Amino acid sequence: MNKLTITAVTTALLSFGIAGNAMADKHAFNDAESAVEYRQNALSIMRDNFAAMGDMVKGDVAFDAAIFQQRAEDFARLSHIPWAGFSVDGAMPGDNTDALPEIWDNWDDFKQRTVDFTADAEKLAEVAAGGSLDDIKPVFMAAAKNCKGCHDNYKD
Ligand code: HEC
Incomplete structure:
Protein backbone atom coordinates (compact mmCIF):
# COMPACT_ATOMS: atom_id res chain seq x y z
CA MET A 1 0.00 0.00 0.00
CA ASN A 2 1.61 3.28 -1.01
CA LYS A 3 1.25 6.52 0.87
CA LEU A 4 -1.43 7.88 -1.39
CA THR A 5 -3.58 4.76 -0.98
CA ILE A 6 -3.20 4.87 2.79
CA THR A 7 -4.27 8.51 2.81
CA ALA A 8 -7.25 7.73 0.59
CA VAL A 9 -8.32 4.85 2.82
CA THR A 10 -7.90 6.92 5.98
CA THR A 11 -9.90 9.76 4.46
CA ALA A 12 -12.62 7.33 3.42
CA LEU A 13 -12.79 5.83 6.90
CA LEU A 14 -12.86 9.23 8.56
CA SER A 15 -15.58 10.60 6.33
CA PHE A 16 -17.60 7.43 6.88
CA GLY A 17 -17.26 7.90 10.62
CA ILE A 18 -18.33 11.52 10.49
CA ALA A 19 -21.08 11.04 7.94
CA GLY A 20 -22.13 7.68 9.34
CA ASN A 21 -25.82 8.47 9.40
CA ALA A 22 -28.73 6.58 7.92
CA MET A 23 -28.11 7.83 4.41
CA ALA A 24 -24.64 6.82 3.30
CA ASP A 25 -24.44 8.58 -0.02
CA LYS A 26 -21.09 7.20 -1.09
CA HIS A 27 -21.94 3.68 -2.20
CA ALA A 28 -21.03 2.95 -5.77
CA PHE A 29 -23.34 0.82 -7.86
CA ASN A 30 -22.52 -0.32 -11.37
CA ASP A 31 -26.02 0.37 -12.58
CA ALA A 32 -29.56 1.10 -11.40
CA GLU A 33 -30.48 -2.60 -11.35
CA SER A 34 -27.81 -3.44 -8.81
CA ALA A 35 -28.92 -0.55 -6.60
CA VAL A 36 -32.53 -1.80 -6.75
CA GLU A 37 -31.47 -5.36 -5.95
CA TYR A 38 -29.31 -4.17 -3.07
CA ARG A 39 -32.06 -2.16 -1.39
CA GLN A 40 -34.69 -4.86 -1.91
CA ASN A 41 -32.43 -7.56 -0.46
CA ALA A 42 -31.62 -5.33 2.49
CA LEU A 43 -35.29 -4.51 3.09
CA SER A 44 -36.19 -8.21 2.96
CA ILE A 45 -33.67 -9.33 5.55
CA MET A 46 -34.56 -6.34 7.71
CA ARG A 47 -38.23 -7.36 7.46
CA ASP A 48 -37.40 -10.98 8.40
CA ASN A 49 -36.00 -9.76 11.70
CA PHE A 50 -38.90 -7.40 12.29
CA ALA A 51 -41.45 -10.12 11.52
CA ALA A 52 -39.77 -12.55 13.93
CA MET A 53 -40.12 -9.94 16.69
CA GLY A 54 -43.69 -9.24 15.57
CA ASP A 55 -44.58 -12.90 16.09
CA MET A 56 -43.50 -12.59 19.74
CA VAL A 57 -45.22 -9.23 20.24
CA LYS A 58 -48.48 -10.68 18.88
CA GLY A 59 -48.10 -13.83 21.00
CA ASP A 60 -47.95 -16.18 18.01
CA VAL A 61 -44.54 -17.31 19.24
CA ALA A 62 -43.53 -17.51 22.93
CA PHE A 63 -41.50 -14.49 24.03
CA ASP A 64 -37.82 -15.32 24.45
CA ALA A 65 -35.88 -12.31 25.71
CA ALA A 66 -32.49 -13.47 24.39
CA ILE A 67 -33.78 -14.21 20.89
CA PHE A 68 -35.75 -10.97 20.83
CA GLN A 69 -32.68 -9.01 21.84
CA GLN A 70 -30.58 -10.61 19.10
CA ARG A 71 -33.28 -9.85 16.52
CA ALA A 72 -33.59 -6.27 17.74
CA GLU A 73 -29.84 -5.70 17.52
CA ASP A 74 -29.69 -7.14 14.00
CA PHE A 75 -32.75 -5.11 13.02
CA ALA A 76 -31.18 -1.89 14.32
CA ARG A 77 -28.03 -2.53 12.32
CA LEU A 78 -29.98 -3.52 9.22
CA SER A 79 -32.21 -0.44 9.47
CA HIS A 80 -29.25 1.60 8.17
CA ILE A 81 -28.51 -0.53 5.13
CA PRO A 82 -31.28 -0.19 2.46
CA TRP A 83 -31.16 3.57 1.95
CA ALA A 84 -27.88 3.77 0.06
CA GLY A 85 -29.68 1.85 -2.69
CA PHE A 86 -31.96 4.87 -3.21
CA SER A 87 -29.21 7.45 -3.33
CA VAL A 88 -27.80 6.81 -6.78
CA ASP A 89 -28.75 8.71 -9.88
CA GLY A 90 -30.76 6.56 -12.19
CA ALA A 91 -32.02 4.11 -9.54
CA MET A 92 -35.46 5.23 -10.58
CA PRO A 93 -38.58 3.15 -10.71
CA GLY A 94 -38.75 0.53 -13.40
CA ASP A 95 -40.28 -2.88 -13.87
CA ASN A 96 -38.37 -4.46 -11.01
CA THR A 97 -39.05 -1.93 -8.29
CA ASP A 98 -42.01 -0.79 -6.22
CA ALA A 99 -40.33 2.50 -5.39
CA LEU A 100 -42.37 5.52 -6.49
CA PRO A 101 -40.85 8.52 -8.29
CA GLU A 102 -42.15 10.71 -5.41
CA ILE A 103 -39.09 9.58 -3.44
CA TRP A 104 -36.79 11.65 -5.62
CA ASP A 105 -39.27 14.54 -5.81
CA ASN A 106 -39.40 14.68 -2.00
CA TRP A 107 -35.88 13.59 -1.21
CA ALA A 125 -32.71 -2.52 20.51
CA GLU A 126 -32.15 -0.52 23.71
CA VAL A 127 -35.43 -1.51 25.34
CA ALA A 128 -34.98 -5.13 24.18
CA ALA A 129 -31.80 -5.32 26.25
CA GLY A 130 -33.37 -6.46 29.51
CA GLY A 131 -36.85 -5.05 28.93
CA SER A 132 -40.04 -7.00 29.51
CA LEU A 133 -42.52 -7.63 26.71
CA ASP A 134 -44.73 -4.88 28.21
CA ASP A 135 -41.85 -2.40 27.88
CA ILE A 136 -41.05 -3.59 24.39
CA LYS A 137 -44.55 -3.53 22.87
CA PRO A 138 -45.10 0.24 22.55
CA VAL A 139 -41.58 0.76 21.20
CA PHE A 140 -42.13 -2.01 18.65
CA MET A 141 -45.41 -0.43 17.56
CA ALA A 142 -43.73 2.97 17.22
CA ALA A 143 -41.06 1.42 14.99
CA ALA A 144 -43.75 -0.30 12.89
CA LYS A 145 -45.43 3.05 12.16
CA ASN A 146 -42.36 4.05 10.14
CA CYS A 147 -42.86 1.15 7.73
CA LYS A 148 -46.45 1.99 6.96
CA GLY A 149 -45.89 5.74 6.88
CA CYS A 150 -43.14 5.45 4.31
C1 HEC B 1 -38.09 5.56 4.45
C2 HEC B 1 -39.04 4.70 3.77
C3 HEC B 1 -39.25 3.29 4.20
C4 HEC B 1 -39.29 2.78 5.46
C5 HEC B 1 -39.11 3.49 6.81
C6 HEC B 1 -39.54 1.36 5.32
N1 HEC B 1 -39.63 1.03 4.00
FE1 HEC B 1 -39.96 -0.81 3.24
N2 HEC B 1 -39.78 -0.09 1.35
C7 HEC B 1 -39.66 1.23 1.02
C8 HEC B 1 -39.64 1.37 -0.43
C9 HEC B 1 -39.52 2.66 -1.19
C10 HEC B 1 -39.74 0.08 -0.95
C11 HEC B 1 -39.72 -0.34 -2.44
C12 HEC B 1 -38.27 -0.69 -2.81
C13 HEC B 1 -38.11 -1.18 -4.23
O1 HEC B 1 -38.91 -2.03 -4.68
O2 HEC B 1 -37.17 -0.70 -4.89
C14 HEC B 1 -39.83 -0.83 0.19
C15 HEC B 1 -39.92 -2.20 0.08
C16 HEC B 1 -40.01 -3.06 1.15
C17 HEC B 1 -40.05 -4.50 1.04
C18 HEC B 1 -40.01 -5.31 -0.26
C19 HEC B 1 -38.55 -5.67 -0.61
C20 HEC B 1 -38.48 -6.51 -1.89
O3 HEC B 1 -38.00 -7.65 -1.82
O4 HEC B 1 -38.92 -6.03 -2.95
C21 HEC B 1 -40.18 -4.99 2.31
C22 HEC B 1 -40.27 -6.45 2.72
C23 HEC B 1 -40.18 -3.85 3.21
N3 HEC B 1 -40.07 -2.70 2.47
C24 HEC B 1 -40.32 -3.95 4.58
C25 HEC B 1 -40.24 -2.86 5.45
C26 HEC B 1 -40.42 -2.96 6.89
C27 HEC B 1 -40.78 -4.24 7.63
C28 HEC B 1 -40.23 -1.73 7.38
C29 HEC B 1 -40.29 -1.28 8.82
C30 HEC B 1 -39.73 -2.13 9.83
C31 HEC B 1 -39.94 -0.84 6.26
N4 HEC B 1 -39.98 -1.57 5.11
C32 HEC B 1 -39.66 0.50 6.39
C33 HEC B 1 -39.56 2.29 1.91
C34 HEC B 1 -39.49 2.18 3.28
Whole structure:
Protein backbone atom coordinates (compact mmCIF):
# COMPACT_ATOMS: atom_id res chain seq x y z
CA MET A 1 0.00 0.00 0.00
CA ASN A 2 1.61 3.28 -1.01
CA LYS A 3 1.25 6.52 0.87
CA LEU A 4 -1.43 7.88 -1.39
CA THR A 5 -3.58 4.76 -0.98
CA ILE A 6 -3.20 4.87 2.79
CA THR A 7 -4.27 8.51 2.81
CA ALA A 8 -7.25 7.73 0.59
CA VAL A 9 -8.32 4.85 2.82
CA THR A 10 -7.90 6.92 5.98
CA THR A 11 -9.90 9.76 4.46
CA ALA A 12 -12.62 7.33 3.42
CA LEU A 13 -12.79 5.83 6.90
CA LEU A 14 -12.86 9.23 8.56
CA SER A 15 -15.58 10.60 6.33
CA PHE A 16 -17.60 7.43 6.88
CA GLY A 17 -17.26 7.90 10.62
CA ILE A 18 -18.33 11.52 10.49
CA ALA A 19 -21.08 11.04 7.94
CA GLY A 20 -22.13 7.68 9.34
CA ASN A 21 -25.82 8.47 9.40
CA ALA A 22 -28.73 6.58 7.92
CA MET A 23 -28.11 7.83 4.41
CA ALA A 24 -24.64 6.82 3.30
CA ASP A 25 -24.44 8.58 -0.02
CA LYS A 26 -21.09 7.20 -1.09
CA HIS A 27 -21.94 3.68 -2.20
CA ALA A 28 -21.03 2.95 -5.77
CA PHE A 29 -23.34 0.82 -7.86
CA ASN A 30 -22.52 -0.32 -11.37
CA ASP A 31 -26.02 0.37 -12.58
CA ALA A 32 -29.56 1.10 -11.40
CA GLU A 33 -30.48 -2.60 -11.35
CA SER A 34 -27.81 -3.44 -8.81
CA ALA A 35 -28.92 -0.55 -6.60
CA VAL A 36 -32.53 -1.80 -6.75
CA GLU A 37 -31.47 -5.36 -5.95
CA TYR A 38 -29.31 -4.17 -3.07
CA ARG A 39 -32.06 -2.16 -1.39
CA GLN A 40 -34.69 -4.86 -1.91
CA ASN A 41 -32.43 -7.56 -0.46
CA ALA A 42 -31.62 -5.33 2.49
CA LEU A 43 -35.29 -4.51 3.09
CA SER A 44 -36.19 -8.21 2.96
CA ILE A 45 -33.67 -9.33 5.55
CA MET A 46 -34.56 -6.34 7.71
CA ARG A 47 -38.23 -7.36 7.46
CA ASP A 48 -37.40 -10.98 8.40
CA ASN A 49 -36.00 -9.76 11.70
CA PHE A 50 -38.90 -7.40 12.29
CA ALA A 51 -41.45 -10.12 11.52
CA ALA A 52 -39.77 -12.55 13.93
CA MET A 53 -40.12 -9.94 16.69
CA GLY A 54 -43.69 -9.24 15.57
CA ASP A 55 -44.58 -12.90 16.09
CA MET A 56 -43.50 -12.59 19.74
CA VAL A 57 -45.22 -9.23 20.24
CA LYS A 58 -48.48 -10.68 18.88
CA GLY A 59 -48.10 -13.83 21.00
CA ASP A 60 -47.95 -16.18 18.01
CA VAL A 61 -44.54 -17.31 19.24
CA ALA A 62 -43.53 -17.51 22.93
CA PHE A 63 -41.50 -14.49 24.03
CA ASP A 64 -37.82 -15.32 24.45
CA ALA A 65 -35.88 -12.31 25.71
CA ALA A 66 -32.49 -13.47 24.39
CA ILE A 67 -33.78 -14.21 20.89
CA PHE A 68 -35.75 -10.97 20.83
CA GLN A 69 -32.68 -9.01 21.84
CA GLN A 70 -30.58 -10.61 19.10
CA ARG A 71 -33.28 -9.85 16.52
CA ALA A 72 -33.59 -6.27 17.74
CA GLU A 73 -29.84 -5.70 17.52
CA ASP A 74 -29.69 -7.14 14.00
CA PHE A 75 -32.75 -5.11 13.02
CA ALA A 76 -31.18 -1.89 14.32
CA ARG A 77 -28.03 -2.53 12.32
CA LEU A 78 -29.98 -3.52 9.22
CA SER A 79 -32.21 -0.44 9.47
CA HIS A 80 -29.25 1.60 8.17
CA ILE A 81 -28.51 -0.53 5.13
CA PRO A 82 -31.28 -0.19 2.46
CA TRP A 83 -31.16 3.57 1.95
CA ALA A 84 -27.88 3.77 0.06
CA GLY A 85 -29.68 1.85 -2.69
CA PHE A 86 -31.96 4.87 -3.21
CA SER A 87 -29.21 7.45 -3.33
CA VAL A 88 -27.80 6.81 -6.78
CA ASP A 89 -28.75 8.71 -9.88
CA GLY A 90 -30.76 6.56 -12.19
CA ALA A 91 -32.02 4.11 -9.54
CA MET A 92 -35.46 5.23 -10.58
CA PRO A 93 -38.58 3.15 -10.71
CA GLY A 94 -38.75 0.53 -13.40
CA ASP A 95 -40.28 -2.88 -13.87
CA ASN A 96 -38.37 -4.46 -11.01
CA THR A 97 -39.05 -1.93 -8.29
CA ASP A 98 -42.01 -0.79 -6.22
CA ALA A 99 -40.33 2.50 -5.39
CA LEU A 100 -42.37 5.52 -6.49
CA PRO A 101 -40.85 8.52 -8.29
CA GLU A 102 -42.15 10.71 -5.41
CA ILE A 103 -39.09 9.58 -3.44
CA TRP A 104 -36.79 11.65 -5.62
CA ASP A 105 -39.27 14.54 -5.81
CA ASN A 106 -39.40 14.68 -2.00
CA TRP A 107 -35.88 13.59 -1.21
CA ASP A 108 -35.54 15.56 2.05
CA ASP A 109 -38.74 14.04 3.43
CA PHE A 110 -37.70 10.54 2.40
CA LYS A 111 -34.26 11.01 3.92
CA GLN A 112 -35.78 12.34 7.17
CA ARG A 113 -38.00 9.27 7.36
CA THR A 114 -34.95 7.01 7.13
CA VAL A 115 -33.32 8.97 9.97
CA ASP A 116 -36.44 8.75 12.17
CA PHE A 117 -36.77 5.07 11.37
CA THR A 118 -33.21 4.14 12.32
CA ALA A 119 -33.62 6.14 15.56
CA ASP A 120 -36.75 4.12 16.42
CA ALA A 121 -34.99 0.86 15.48
CA GLU A 122 -32.17 1.75 17.85
CA LYS A 123 -34.64 2.56 20.64
CA LEU A 124 -36.13 -0.88 20.16
CA ALA A 125 -32.71 -2.52 20.51
CA GLU A 126 -32.15 -0.52 23.71
CA VAL A 127 -35.43 -1.51 25.34
CA ALA A 128 -34.98 -5.13 24.18
CA ALA A 129 -31.80 -5.32 26.25
CA GLY A 130 -33.37 -6.46 29.51
CA GLY A 131 -36.85 -5.05 28.93
CA SER A 132 -40.04 -7.00 29.51
CA LEU A 133 -42.52 -7.63 26.71
CA ASP A 134 -44.73 -4.88 28.21
CA ASP A 135 -41.85 -2.40 27.88
CA ILE A 136 -41.05 -3.59 24.39
CA LYS A 137 -44.55 -3.53 22.87
CA PRO A 138 -45.10 0.24 22.55
CA VAL A 139 -41.58 0.76 21.20
CA PHE A 140 -42.13 -2.01 18.65
CA MET A 141 -45.41 -0.43 17.56
CA ALA A 142 -43.73 2.97 17.22
CA ALA A 143 -41.06 1.42 14.99
CA ALA A 144 -43.75 -0.30 12.89
CA LYS A 145 -45.43 3.05 12.16
CA ASN A 146 -42.36 4.05 10.14
CA CYS A 147 -42.86 1.15 7.73
CA LYS A 148 -46.45 1.99 6.96
CA GLY A 149 -45.89 5.74 6.88
CA CYS A 150 -43.14 5.45 4.31
CA HIS A 151 -44.79 2.70 2.25
CA ASP A 152 -48.06 4.67 2.03
CA ASN A 153 -46.19 7.58 0.48
CA TYR A 154 -43.36 6.01 -1.46
CA LYS A 155 -44.04 2.36 -2.25
CA ASP A 156 -46.35 1.02 -4.93
C1 HEC B 1 -38.09 5.56 4.45
C2 HEC B 1 -39.04 4.70 3.77
C3 HEC B 1 -39.25 3.29 4.20
C4 HEC B 1 -39.29 2.78 5.46
C5 HEC B 1 -39.11 3.49 6.81
C6 HEC B 1 -39.54 1.36 5.32
N1 HEC B 1 -39.63 1.03 4.00
FE1 HEC B 1 -39.96 -0.81 3.24
N2 HEC B 1 -39.78 -0.09 1.35
C7 HEC B 1 -39.66 1.23 1.02
C8 HEC B 1 -39.64 1.37 -0.43
C9 HEC B 1 -39.52 2.66 -1.19
C10 HEC B 1 -39.74 0.08 -0.95
C11 HEC B 1 -39.72 -0.34 -2.44
C12 HEC B 1 -38.27 -0.69 -2.81
C13 HEC B 1 -38.11 -1.18 -4.23
O1 HEC B 1 -38.91 -2.03 -4.68
O2 HEC B 1 -37.17 -0.70 -4.89
C14 HEC B 1 -39.83 -0.83 0.19
C15 HEC B 1 -39.92 -2.20 0.08
C16 HEC B 1 -40.01 -3.06 1.15
C17 HEC B 1 -40.05 -4.50 1.04
C18 HEC B 1 -40.01 -5.31 -0.26
C19 HEC B 1 -38.55 -5.67 -0.61
C20 HEC B 1 -38.48 -6.51 -1.89
O3 HEC B 1 -38.00 -7.65 -1.82
O4 HEC B 1 -38.92 -6.03 -2.95
C21 HEC B 1 -40.18 -4.99 2.31
C22 HEC B 1 -40.27 -6.45 2.72
C23 HEC B 1 -40.18 -3.85 3.21
N3 HEC B 1 -40.07 -2.70 2.47
C24 HEC B 1 -40.32 -3.95 4.58
C25 HEC B 1 -40.24 -2.86 5.45
C26 HEC B 1 -40.42 -2.96 6.89
C27 HEC B 1 -40.78 -4.24 7.63
C28 HEC B 1 -40.23 -1.73 7.38
C29 HEC B 1 -40.29 -1.28 8.82
C30 HEC B 1 -39.73 -2.13 9.83
C31 HEC B 1 -39.94 -0.84 6.26
N4 HEC B 1 -39.98 -1.57 5.11
C32 HEC B 1 -39.66 0.50 6.39
C33 HEC B 1 -39.56 2.29 1.91
C34 HEC B 1 -39.49 2.18 3.28
